[in-house]
Amino acid sequence: MSSTFEGIRRFGQVRVAVTDVDRAVSFYRDTLGMPFLFQFPGMAFFDLDGIRLMLVDPTSRDFGGQSAIYYRVDDIGQAHAALQERGVEFSDRPHVVHQDEEHELWMAFFRDPDRNVLALMSEVPIG
Numbered sequence: 001m002s003s004t005f006e007g008i009r010r011f012g013q014v015r016v017a018v019t020d021v022d023r024a025v026s027f028y029r030d031t032l033g034m035p036f037l038f039q040f041p042g043m044a045f046f047d048l049d050g051i052r053l054m055l056v057d058p059t060s061r062d063f064g065g066q067s068a069i070y071y072r073v074d075d076i077g078q079a080h081a082a083l084q085e086r087g088v089e090f091s092d093r094p095h096v097v098h099q100d101e102e103h104e105l106w107m108a109f110f111r112d113p114d115r116n117v118l119a120l121m122s123e124v125p126i127g
Contacts, residue, residue, distance in 0.1 A: 005075075005082035012072030012121040013052040024055045068117035076106045076122035083110070083120075094120070102126060 018024040025044045029036040034053065037045040042060025046053040058066070073079040076094045084090065090110045098105040103123040110118050 005078050008071040008073065008079070008120075010072040011051045011069065013054055013070035013119075015054040015056055015066075015068040015070070015117075017058045017067055018055045019057065021055055021057050021060075028053070028055065066117050068119060070107070070119040070121045073120050073122050076108060076120050076124075079120050079122075080108050094122075099126070 021039070021042060021044055025036065025039060028034045028044075028046055034046040034048060037047050037052070039045070043054060043056040046055075052070075054070075080090065080094050088110050090108050092109055094106050094108040096104045097107050103125055106122045106124060108120045110120075112118055
C-alpha cells in the first residue's frame with residue numbers, strides 16, 4: 001500500500017441533478033447569491049469557499065439522474081493506486097475532463113457499497 005496516501009480528507013465538488021440548468025443558475029446565482037464560476041451546455045458551476053457545486057441536467061450527459069460527491073486529492077495517480085490496493089473498483093482510470101490556461105482537471109470515478117457515485121478530483125497546474 002502507498003505509504004504517502006493518508007486517505008481522503010477534503011470535498012472538491014458536489015453534483016446536483018436539475019431539470020433546467022438556466023433556471024437553476026438563476027436561482028443559485030441570483031436568488032441564493034452563490035458565486036457563479038462558468039457554464040457549459042447542460043451544466044453550470046459555482047464556488048462555495050473552495051468546494052465546487054455542479055448543477056447538471058442528467059439527460060444531457062450520461063449521469064443517470066444521480067447526484068455525486070467529488071473528493072479533492074493532491075495526487076490523483078497516487079490516490080487511485082492506493083484505493084485500488086484497498087479494494088476500490090474504479091469505472092475508469094484518472095483522466096483529464098477540463099483544461100484552462102492554468103490547470104488540468106483530472107478525475108476518476110467509483111461507487112460506494114450502496115452504488116452512490118463518487119469521484120477523485122485533482123487540479124494539476126500546467127507548465
